[in-house]
Amino acid sequence: MKREISDKNILDKFVDDFVKVIDKYAKYIIVSGFVAIAHGRSRGTEDIDMIIEKIPIENFINLNNALMNAGFECIQSSEPLTIYDYLTHSTSIRYTRKGEFLPEMELKFAKDSLDELQLATRIKLPLTGLDVYFSSIEMNIAFKEELLKSDKDIEDARHLRMIYKDSINEYEIIKIKKQIGQLRLREAKKYEKNF
Amino acid sequence: MTRDKSHMEQVERWAEYVKNNPDWKKKHTEFINAQIEIANRFYKNLAKTPEGREKIKELRELKMKN
Numbered sequence: 001m002k003r004e005i006s007d008k009n010i011l012d013k014f015v016d017d018f019v020k021v022i023d024k025y026a027k028y029i030i031v032s033g034f035v036a037i038a039h040g041r042s043r044g045t046e047d048i049d050m051i052i053e054k055i056p057i058e059n060f061i062n063l064n065n066a067l068m069n070a071g072f073e074c075i076q077s078s079e080p081l082t083i084y085d086y087l088t089h090s091t092s093i094r095y096t097r098k099g100e101f102l103p104e105m106e107l108k109f110a111k112d113s114l115d116e117l118q119l120a121t122r123i124k125l126p127l128t129g130l131d132v133y134f135s136s137i138e139m140n141i142a143f144k145e146e147l148l149k150s151d152k153d154i155e156d157a158r159h160l161r162m163i164y165k166d167s168i169n170e171y172e173i174i175k176i177k178k179q180i181g182q183l184r185l186r187e188a189k190k191y192e193k194n195f
Numbered sequence: 196m197t198r199d200k201s202h203m204e205q206v207e208r209w210a211e212y213v214k215n216n217p218d219w220k221k222k223h224t225e226f227i228n229a230q231i232e233i234a235n236r237f238y239k240n241l242a243k244t245p246e247g248r249e250k251i252k253e254l255r256e257l258k259m260k261n
Contacts (some may be wrong), residue, residue, distance in 0.1 A: 007236075009228070009229040009232050009233070010225055010226065010229050011226065011229035011230060011232075011233060012229070012233070031196055032196045037230050037233055037234055038233055038234075038237060039234075039237055040234045040235075040237040040238050040241070040254070041234065042231070042234060042258075044227060044230055045230065046202075046205070047205070049196040051196070075205070075208070076201070076204075086201075090199070091199055091200070091201055092196070092199055092201045092202075093201070094201060094205060100222075101208070101209060101212050101219075101222065102222050102223065102225075102226040103226055103229075104205070106196065106201070108196065126240070127237055127240045127241055127244070128233070128236075128237055128240075129233075129236045129237065129240055130233075158257060159254060159257065162250060162253055162254055162257060163241065163250060163254070165250075166246075
């Protein structure tokens with residue numbers, strides 16, 4: 001869905017500009033709270049969450065340089081090797097426009113086959129008015145209902161179910177939930193046992 | 196996305212900024228307003244679809260229940 005430049009607010013422009021750079025170097029998806037807000041949920045988010053495919057260090061250095069040239073900076077470090085180290089250790093990295101605090105993009109590498117599936121099934125959602133890739137509605141619902149489970153997440157899931165009730169693939173949600181159980185919940189239990 | 200330590204570090208950085216920069220409110224309002232604008236834009240787009248207005252009505256009812 002194309003919109004006029006004048007329609008864009010600071011968040012639209014931030015997401016557009018960031019995605020334009022990322023798109024040249026890696027497959028990406030926008031996930032979590034921003035998906036809910038872009039579907040009309042009246043709640044706030046502190047950042048925009050993005051997952052990108054794992055890329056080699058050489059490509060990441062180019063990506064980071066391109067982001068810097070486009071006016072973004074990583075909050076944690078200006079050293080690409082350090083930033084890459086964060087990513088490969090499953091820690092998020094955060095970019096803002098240089099010298100700004102808000103908005104902020106939180107970026108992570110895909111960490112397992114479930115994230116890879118999220119990237120493979122990514123989708124543009126014209127109702128949002130944003131020309132970017134999101135994780136599928138089924139993925140969003142499954143993660144919110146099966147893994148995240150806070151009141152806010154359950155409400156987000158119900159909201160999405162209502163909007164897309166004519167097109168949701170329930171079988172797909174069940175399949176994803178099963179994978180979440182196998183990959184993420186098992187991992188979370190292991191982590192709890194160690195502490 | 197589940198939260199890691201970078202979230203708490205960011206909360207602390209923002210709190211520090213709020214403490215030292217009186218312009219924080221303007222930036223914060225702009226950011227929150229942008230989120231509200233994006234949410235409102237969605238409803239405008241949804242209203243143009245078949246059954247869009249009916250869905251908006253249902254969403255309002257759901258919100259009231261929550």
